[in-house]
Amino acid sequence: GAGVSQSPRYKVAKRGQDVALRCDPISGHVSLFWYQQALGQGPEFLTYFQNEAQLDKSGLPSDRFFAERPEGSVSTLKIQRTQQEDSAVYLCASSLETSRSEAFFGQGTRLTVV
Amino acid sequence: AQKITQTQPGMFVQEKEAVTLDCTYDTSDQSYGLFWYKQPSSGEMIFLIYQGSYDEQNATEGRYSLNFQKARKSANLVISASQLGDSAMYFCAMRKNPGNEKLTFGTGTRLTIIP
Numbered sequence: 001g002a003g004v005s006q007s008p009r010y011k012v013a014k015r016g017q018d019v020a021l022r023c024d025p026i027s028g029h030v031s032l033f034w035y036q037q038a039l040g041q042g043p044e045f046l047t048y049f050q051n052e053a054q055l056d057k058s059g060l061p062s063d064r065f066f067a068e069r070p071e072g073s074v075s076t077l078k079i080q081r082t083q084q085e086d087s088a089v090y091l092c093a094s095s096l097e098t099s100r101s102e103a104f105f106g107q108g109t110r111l112t113v114v
Numbered sequence: 115a116q117k118i119t120q121t122q123p124g125m126f127v128q129e130k131e132a133v134t135l136d137c138t139y140d141t142s143d144q145s146y147g148l149f150w151y152k153q154p155s156s157g158e159m160i161f162l163i164y165q166g167s168y169d170e171q172n173a174t175e176g177r178y179s180l181n182f183q184k185a186r187k188s189a190n191l192v193i194s195a196s197q198l199g200d201s202a203m204y205f206c207a208m209r210k211n212p213g214n215e216k217l218t219f220g221t222g223t224r225l226t227i228i229p
Contacts, residue, residue: 033216033217035217040221041221041222042118042205042207042219042221042222043205043217043219044219045216045217045218048216056216059216093159093217102161102164103161103217104161105151105158105159106158107158108157108158110157
């Protein structure tokens with residue numbers, strides 16, 4: 001596709017429910033990032049993939065958060081037993097593997113936990 | 115650790131005027147990159163401009179320019195001849211170079227262009 005695609009755009013989950021957020025990066029982009037953006041804040045890093053390898057997951061807030069990119073393209077961010085503090089916009093970004101390359105972002109998934 | 119500070123939560127500017135959005139940063143890295151992104155109400159982060167820490171000239175992209183003052187650790191965004199479509203949130207971000215590291219973002223500035 002022309003840009004980074006994320007689905008769903010909006011997700012309402014009941015507290016305790018599991019959710020899965022999908023990211024389809026730009027074709028050929030080696031690097032893929034997930035960020036969490038709380039209301040009124042800047043995005044905060046969650047995790048980073050280079051192809052299928054998850055090289056950095058230091059930003060995942062708890063072991064309820066899990067991300068995968070099994071074939072080095074599409075990635076899924078899974079949140080188990082959702083809690084109200086998980087409500088945020090989840091942004092996915094992809095980029096080429098060069099130091100001067102900018103990250104291209106998707107429109108995000110707005111997760112609301114009720 | 116890297117830190118980005120944006121001290122202007124909101125700004126109002128008359129259409130066609132120039133506007134400067136402030137950004138200061140802190141890092142112990144010698145090589146790093148500085149970015150500005152625009153986030154309209156649709157939610158997507160749109161890349162505007164990039165400045166490498168070793169770039170000797172200030173970056174420019176159309177109406178956007180980056181006023182990079184390395185000694186002061188500042189990377190202000192200047193938008194010339196502002197347009198109504200420039201109304202959005204603007205985020206300053208940085209990452210370590212080389213390679214593809216995570217971005218560290220500031221808290222953003224909400225820019226509103228007044229007709």
